[in-house]
Amino acid sequence: MKTQLELAREGIITPQMKKAAIDEGVAETLIRDGIAYGHIVLPCSPSRPNQNVVAIGRGLRTKVNASIGTSSDINSIELEIKKAKAAEEEKADTLMELSTGGDLNAIRQAVLAECNLPVGNVPLYQAFSEAAKKYRNPNKLDSEYLFELIERQLADGISFMAIHCGINRFSIERLRKQGFRYGGLVSKGGTFMVSWMEYNQKENPLYEQFDRVCALMKKYDAVLSLGNGIRAGAIHDSHDRAQMAEMIINCELAELGREMGCQMMVEGPGHVPLDEIAGNIMLEKAMSGGAPYYVLGPLPADSGAGYDHITAAIGAAHSAHHGADLICYITPAEHLALPNEQDVREGVRATRLAARIGDIAKYPERREQEKRVALARRDSAWEDHFKLLMFPEQARAIRKERTPENERTCTMCGDFCANERGYALFKDDIRGDRCRKVEAIIEE
Numbered sequence: 377m378k379t380q381l382e383l384a385r386e387g388i389i390t391p392q393m394k395k396a397a398i399d400e401g402v403a404e405t406l407i408r409d410g411i412a413y414g415h416i417v418l419p420c421s422p423s424r425p426n427q428n429v430v431a432i433g434r435g436l437r438t439k440v441n442a443s444i445g446t447s448s449d450i451n452s453i454e455l456e457i458k459k460a461k462a463a464e465e466e467k468a469d470t471l472m473e474l475s476t477g478g479d480l481n482a483i484r485q486a487v488l489a490e491c492n493l494p495v496g497n498v499p500l501y502q503a504f505s506e507a508a509k510k511y512r513n514p515n516k517l518d519s520e521y522l523f524e525l526i527e528r529q530l531a532d533g534i535s536f537m538a539i540h541c542g543i544n545r546f547s548i549e550r551l552r553k554q555g556f557r558y559g560g561l562v563s564k565g566g567t568f569m570v571s572w573m574e575y576n577q578k579e580n581p582l583y584e585q586f587d588r589v590c591a592l593m594k595k596y597d598a599v600l601s602l603g604n605g606i607r608a609g610a611i612h613d614s615h616d617r618a619q620m621a622e623m624i625i626n627c628e629l630a631e632l633g634r635e636m637g638c639q640m641m642v643e644g645p646g647h648v649p650l651d652e653i654a655g656n657i658m659l660e661k662a663m664s665g666g667a668p669y670y671v672l673g674p675l676p677a678d679s680g681a682g683y684d685h686i687t688a689a690i691g692a693a694h695s696a697h698h699g700a701d702l703i704c705y706i707t708p709a710e711h712l713a714l715p716n717e718q719d720v721r722e723g724v725r726a727t728r729l730a731a732r733i734g735d736i737a738k739y740p741e742r743r744e745q746e747k748r749v750a751l752a753r754r755d756s757a758w759e760d761h762f763k764l765l766m767f768p769e770q771a772r773a774i775r776k777e778r779t780p781e782n783e784r785t786c787t788m789c790g791d792f793c794a795n796e797r798g799y800a801l802f803k804d805d806i807r808g809d810r811c812r813k814v815e816a817i818i819e820e
């Protein structure tokens with residue numbers, strides 16, 4: 377079986393590429409050529425032919441990922457299925473199943489069966505969780521088992537995997553030598569791998585046998601997302617030498633993987649102050665040859681716990697603006713607890729809104745929807761207004777709860793509605809369109 381990347385390089389437009397082009401409102405050749413150059417990925421799992429088609433990358437709408445999964449403290453298949461369905465209802469584009477507690481095979485299979493989103497995961501979680509149970513020490517994991525497990529999960533229908541190939545002895549040495557780390561290590565998979573390497577005094581097998589990882593991904597046409605195991609967990613660690621060492625290696629691996637015909641993404645960057653986000657994205661794009669960038673937030677402050685979906689949304693709007701392609705949501709439970717169903721809903725909503733804000737800046741030519749909302753609002757066309765909103769049900773509910781006397785206004789200003797007064801004064805003067813006015817001048 378050839379991957380979407382290999383087919384694109386042969387000039388073939390696959391049914392998935394066609395579907396993605398229709399969904400995005402772009403030319404089929406834009407999708408095909410983006411995949412051929414490695415600027416776009418299209419996760420496809422032969423085990424789940426009916427999963428949604430989602431293309432991620434340059435020139436496309438910024439996508440939103442929702443992560444779910446059990447922990448050793450809270451583990452219920454029913455709850456995870458509810459969370460997966462909630463993410464899909466809230467219009468997340470992809471889902472990551474990141475369980476570490478309970479029957480991990482059963483949870484993964486149930487989630488894959490119950491939702492239509494492309495599902496990703498982190499295979500290290502199951503590998504180290506099982507080793508912890510079996511040997512009472514995750515560092516005793518047999519690295520051969522890791523490869524077996526990756527294949528089993530791909531065969532189940534996982535269509536993208538975050539794998540920590542970029543942590544190696546070189547990047548760990550950078551961490552040791554720099555002499556500080558305010559946020560420590562915050563990646564579960566990354567920390568497991570660093571610990572295994574230190575305990576066994578060996579190189580990361582996923583780095584050493586990278587071609588084997590790519591061969592497995594190719595076999596199932598899964599997207600390899602190069603995990604960010606030494607990401608910054610505090611804004612004061614942003615762009616430290618350890619993080620950058622891993623990013624350089626990941627970007628190098630992205631190029632190698634593409635040469636092998638594998639669809640590649642790079643992950644980053646964790647906690648990053650707002651003024652460093654544009655630079656971070658520029659570095660990833662420049663060093664990886666334009667590989668799609670899958671960002672976790674980023675969180676531009678460390679002190680927002682309880683409202684970190686908002687903290688991350690601010691970072692996400694900036695990252696989408698500057699070129700991030702897929703944004704992993706953050707929920708209000710971040711740094712505090714395992715997210716519940718409502719947290720999942722809030723996280724997806726906040727991140728979708730952030731991605732929309734970023735896209736408005738990234739693609740100024742695609743602002744038509746915002747214009748239509750503004751016109752409906754200007755004309756007090758409430759029903760049209762609701763239909764155009766991202767969250768119509770929430771908007772309707774708020775208005776219904778506090779109904780105004782004059783149905784053209786709302787209870788915010790009531791009799792003093794500026795909109796109504798302005799409309800009465802200027803309605804015949806402000807009906808024009810800026811673009812048409814410019815076009816008319818050009819025609820003259």
Ligand code: SF4
Nearest residue numbers: 786788789793794795
């Ligand atoms: S009442 Fe105030 S907030 Fe409501 S529509 Fe009129 S101007 Fe806008």
